[in-house]
Amino acid sequence: MLQPPHQPLPFAAVPAQRTPAREDDAGPWHSDAACRRDEAGLFFAPSKEPTAARLAREEAAKRVCARCPVMVECQEHALMQPEPYGVWGGLTAAERRVALARRRRRDIELTAAATTAEHIAAAG
Numbered sequence: 001m002l003q004p005p006h007q008p009l010p011f012a013a014v015p016a017q018r019t020p021a022r023e024d025d026a027g028p029w030h031s032d033a034a035c036r037r038d039e040a041g042l043f044f045a046p047s048k049e050p051t052a053a054r055l056a057r058e059e060a061a062k063r064v065c066a067r068c069p070v071m072v073e074c075q076e077h078a079l080m081q082p083e084p085y086g087v088w089g090g091l092t093a094a095e096r097r098v099a100l101a102r103r104r105r106r107d108i109e110l111t112a113a114a115t116t117a118e119h120i121a122a123a124g
């Protein structure tokens with residue numbers, strides 16, 4: 001897993017301690033991340049976070065993502081890894097799971113359509 005722009009806090013209840021992004025591992029998008037200084041710890045849940053607090057924190061993180069110049073790259077990274085925790089590219093972990101399921105379904109449908117087209121072409 002790459003060094004994230006924001007530090008994961010899956011088991012901690014303290015604000016994130018940010019470290020410089022590693023461009024060599026993550027690509028140039030990493031250094032432009034709007035969340036490089038996540039002093040508020042918006043992007044990962046502290047342990048035992050109440051639902052209302054989680055929803056408010058995730059919305060605040062998404063507002064940061066919405067003005068981030070590398071949101072598309074970040075989102076694609078998080079989908080391809082896939083990153084299991086935190087807000088990445090404006091999506092929560094649950095939203096990424098839905099996006100990945102849609103992508104897999106679309107890929108299956110495209111493959112099936114291509115196979116059908118090949119059979120029709122072969123039949124002449």
Ligand code: SF4
Pocket residue numbers: 005006033034035036043064065066068069070071072074075087088089090
């Ligand atoms: S899109 Fe969000 S999570 Fe990704 S680098 Fe930008 S601010 Fe950070």
